[in-house]
Every structure is written in C-alpha cells, then in structure tokens.
Amino acid sequence: MSSPPRILVTGATGRLGQLLVPRLLARGAGVRALTRHPARANGLRAQGAATAVGDFDDGDTLRRALEGVSHLFLLSPITPTLADQQIAVIEAAAAAGVERIVKLSGSHWTIDPPGRSLSGDAHREIEAALRRSGIAHRVLRPNAWMQVMLARVASELAAGDELHAPPGDPKVAFIDARDIADVAVEALFEQPASHEASPEPWVLTGGSALGYDEIASIASRLTGRRIVATPLSAQAQQQRQAANAPSPYIARVHAQFAALIVAGEAEPVSDTVADVLGRPPRTVEAFLAETVAGRVPA
Structure with a gap:
C-alpha cells in the first residue's frame, strides 16, 4: 500500500x-x-x-515549504502578478521533485477563448506552464461560487423583499x-x-443553471414571503462593483x-462533479436554506 500524500x-x-485542509486530513494526508x-x-494547526x-x-520560503512534499494544491488570489507568482511556484515545485499538482484555475468561460478576461488570460498562461513542467497535474475550472455570488442574498432579504439581479x-x-x-x-x-x-481540465458547475427570478422563488418558499428579483441597470452594477472592489485592477476584473x-x-452545466464524486452537486436551494432560513444541512 502506498504511503499517503504529503500535500502543500x-x-x-x-x-x-x-x-480543503480538514477534508485532506480526514483522508489521511499529511x-x-x-x-x-x-x-x-x-x-x-489545531486540526493537525x-x-x-x-x-x-x-x-527561500517556497523551497522550505516544498521540502518533503509529494503533492501541491496551487491557489492564490487574483492580482496583476498572478501568472508570474504561480509560475514561480510551479518551477520551485519541479526543483523540489513534487510529483503532482492540482491547480485551482479560473472559470472556464474566462479562459477560453483567450483575450476576454485579465484573470482568465493569467490562468491560461499558468496552465500552459504547468503542461510544460512535465509534472502530473489536474486543473480545476470552477464556475461561479454560491458563497461569493449569492453571499449578499441573506443581507438583502434582511433589508426587505427584493433581490438585486x-x-x-x-x-x-x-x-x-x-x-x-x-x-x-x-x-x-x-x-x-x-x-x-x-489531462483535460475539470470544468466544475452546479447541476442546473438558475436566474434570479428562480432564486427569488426559492427564497419565497423558504421565507414564506413574496420575494422579487429586480435587475440592476448596467450603470448601477458597475457602480456597485467599483465600490466593493479593493483596487482598480480588481474592479476591472469583476x-x-x-x-x-x-x-x-x-449558464452551461457540466457533469464533472457528479462523475467525480458519485453524487449530484449541492443545490442553490440547499445553500439558501442554510444561509437564509438557517437550516442545518443533513
């Protein structure tokens, strides 16, 4: 039996x-x-x-961090230096003898075709460097995260019966x-x-695509209130994004x-999550039941 992976x-x-960390520890990884x-x-640290x-x-930090490591999970925030930084990590991993890299990349639609997104083009460059490295790897391209895009639903419902779409x-x-x-x-x-x-990237999505009218209907069922979705104007959306972005670069990316x-x-849906995990992806309704209705998942 092979020894468990040692993962940075x-x-x-x-x-x-x-x-991710507690899940890896539960599987016996170092x-x-x-x-x-x-x-x-x-x-x-408390978890082990x-x-x-x-x-x-x-x-020097990278070399020390990679000592004795067999696997690397590569993830870092979107910045203007994203490509240079992650490529440096890949090169350091190759020098350290890392056997496998899993990279958390951008959404598929930001990367292909090229030229449509600053962050997508950076991730595309990193993925190319990963292929050139010769290290066994898998690239994950997740779609829009519920925890990011739907995080404001609870606060909007606390303020009234309207969701901004x-x-x-x-x-x-x-x-x-x-x-x-x-x-x-x-x-x-x-x-x-x-x-x-x-190998081909794994494109990760939920099991179905929903609009905010459908999300408002779900919220109505969960709260017992009549919730409506009101689309923002393009100008209002841009103003909101600019106000919430930590820098002009991130505002442009958003x-x-x-x-x-x-x-x-x-909107496109992939079967990757179900194929890999052997179960359907978690649903928007289940997520909103936790965050809006306060229900604990089974």
Whole structure:
C-alpha cells in the first residue's frame, strides 16, 4: 500500500483552503499550509496541519515549504502578478521533485477563448506552464461560487423583499465551494493514467443553471414571503462593483466577469462533479436554506 500524500496547500487560510485542509486530513494526508497570516492558521494547526509562513515572492520560503512534499494544491488570489507568482511556484515545485499538482484555475468561460478576461488570460498562461513542467497535474475550472455570488442574498432579504439581479437576469450554474473542495480532494488523490501527461481540465458547475427570478422563488418558499428579483441597470452594477472592489485592477476584473455572465457564459452545466464524486452537486436551494432560513444541512 502506498504511503499517503504529503500535500502543500497554498491559499490554505482562504475560503476554499479552510474547507480543503480538514477534508485532506480526514483522508489521511499529511498537510502543510502555506500562509502569509500565521495567526489565521491557528485553526488549521489545531486540526493537525503543519504550517509554513511566507508568500510566493520569497524563493527561500517556497523551497522550505516544498521540502518533503509529494503533492501541491496551487491557489492564490487574483492580482496583476498572478501568472508570474504561480509560475514561480510551479518551477520551485519541479526543483523540489513534487510529483503532482492540482491547480485551482479560473472559470472556464474566462479562459477560453483567450483575450476576454485579465484573470482568465493569467490562468491560461499558468496552465500552459504547468503542461510544460512535465509534472502530473489536474486543473480545476470552477464556475461561479454560491458563497461569493449569492453571499449578499441573506443581507438583502434582511433589508426587505427584493433581490438585486444582474442586468438581463442571466442564468448561472452556481457551484457550492464545498463541492469544489470535495473534487479537489479527489484530484489530489487521483492516480493518473500513464499516458495522461496533460489531462483535460475539470470544468466544475452546479447541476442546473438558475436566474434570479428562480432564486427569488426559492427564497419565497423558504421565507414564506413574496420575494422579487429586480435587475440592476448596467450603470448601477458597475457602480456597485467599483465600490466593493479593493483596487482598480480588481474592479476591472469583476467588470469583465459581470459582462461575461450577462452574456450567458456561466449558464452551461457540466457533469464533472457528479462523475467525480458519485453524487449530484449541492443545490442553490440547499445553500439558501442554510444561509437564509438557517437550516442545518443533513
């Protein structure tokens, strides 16, 4: 029986990393969490993960963090230096003898075709570097996250009976971040076929695409109130995004995402989650039951 993987998780204290680390530990993996915020890693250490403090711009930190590691989960925030930083990590992983990399990439519709998204083009460049590295790997391309795009539903319903929808109320195949984490575990434990040096990315979506009218109907059932969805104007949406973005660069990235979503690019549904996990993806209704109605999932 082969020994369990020794996995370096980058982005370990973020939204997905905090879901992924306990799942890997439960599967018996050895986990080291790379973080710039050691205090935020206390909970991960308490669960049994080791930690390495530093960032992608510090070559010495990367070399130390990768010592003795067999697998790497590659994730970092969107920044203007995303491609350079992640490619440096891939090169460091190759030098350290890492056997397998799982990369959390951008949504499929931001990457293909090229030239439609700053972050998508960066992820495309990183994926190309990963293929050139010769390291066995799997790329995950998740669709719009429920925990991001639907996070404001609870606060909007607390303020009234109206949900603000994107212009045109496009349908979106939202995916629960917990499904992304579950698939990431399987990708890290995956035994690749010998001929599969550069496998196709796994495109991850929910099981169906919903518009905000449908989300409002779900919210109505859960709350017992009449909830309506009101599409924002394009100008109002841009103003909201600019106000919430931490930098002009991120505001531009978010505007590109929004335009692609309005164009229907986030609507297609894939079967990958069900194929990998052997169960259907979590639903928007289940997510809203937790966040809006306060129900604990079974």
